[in-house]
């Protein structure tokens with residue numbers, strides 16, 4: 001067992017840390033109020049942080065899961081609102097899935113444009129009927145045409161990056177039912193570009209958190225699509241969706257750890273200098289005991305997160321007999337703990353700051369608003385994490401909600 005970092009990992013962390021602290025951290029309020037500025041996005045591309053898990057063959061950085069997780073933590077440390085970390089992690093996790101399953105022809109068309117920051121690669125699985133029960137509620141339908149092409153119909157909702165993709169163009173990994181008779185084996189992924197698409201209309205949703213990246217929806221009406229834009233085999237979409245969400249959950253864990261540590265350090269600086277009843281706040285156990293608890297909570301979530309990442313690297317490196325369901329378990333454990341840990345940390349620090357904690361002078365409120373997106377639903381709600389964990393612990397026969 002080895003809990004150390006390799007030289008490569010240490011150097012990568014430092015490079016991302018330095019970039020993020022210099023270019024991103026001072027501008028988080030601007031990100032929250034106006035969206036991620038183009039020069040920051042350009043900087044991300046130069047750093048190789050735009051879909052960095054895509055291999056060098058397609059212009060990516062070829063990061064493994066641990067390296068991608070390190071970058072996620074550093075981006076979370078810099079942007080406590082979590083908007084930019086989400087922009088990063090969506091493309092890192094789904095870029096990985098895209099490369100694993102798309103045809104050579106499609107990868108050559110899409111991925112170099114993504115890794116050079118010209119195209120947004122997103123995920124569109126959720127619909128107005130819900131996101132947790134993909135099998136039960138997905139209504140978007142793909143009808144195969146006699147010439148082998150497709151016609152897509154239906155609506156996707158609560159999708160990250162809609163506004164950005166209307167500007168940049170997009171490769172949305174869009175989950176569609178292509179066989180109504182085949183339960184969860186009846187789904188297929190397609191790559192959909194929303195920009196200037198005459199068969200697509202879009203909407204925007206006004207979120208109250210992580211507002212630096214947009215959320216919205218799109219409707220496809222008799223949208224013709226060549227079979228060239230199918231990602232992976234017909235009927236395999238559900239499995240690919242689970243794989244992508246599992247990947248994203250490790251990265252989410254890391255963004256929470258980074259952001260929570262920023263808040264904790266900020267709070268510690270404050271309680272050391274703020275005096276009450278003649279002493280620094282930090283001298284009171286009512287303050288420093290919770291600080292100690294939050295410190296352990298962050299480290300606990302970090303251990304879960306990096307174990308999830310490490311296991312994924314064993315799996316993708318072919319070095320073990322692990323299965324996707326093992327990765328799903330650890331991804332779910334990280335996702336169950338880290339956002340709650342970060343929320344509790346922000347909340348605690350807000351208490352220490354007193355009235356200042358309720359003002360926009362400190363970024364804590366951005367963290368509270370941002371991290372709730374993770375526990376409310378993004379990449380799966382908390383009960384869905386509990387469901388995955390209970391399934392592994394107790395068995396599918398007992399825990400499957402369809403039984």
Ligand SMILES: Cc1cc2nc3c(=O)[nH]c(=O)nc-3n(C[C@H](O)[C@H](O)[C@H](O)COP(=O)(O)OP(=O)(O)OC[C@H]3O[C@@H](n4cnc5c(N)ncnc54)[C@H](O)[C@@H]3O)c2cc1C
Nearest residue numbers: 123124125126130131132158159160373377378379381383
């Ligand atoms: C900011 C934001 C960005 C998002 N970005 C994207 C995106 O880019 N792409 C995308 O496809 N989706 C995206 N989503 C949607 C996200 O994937 C869904 O919110 C999530 O899957 C949950 O679906 P839902 O919101 O429809 O809740 P529902 O599925 O309606 O569930 C509602 C609540 O009930 C719980 N629940 C459901 N079933 C059970 C059960 N059997 N037992 C106990 N509890 C249960 C859920 O955990 C949740 O708390 C985003 C969401 C947010 C908030």
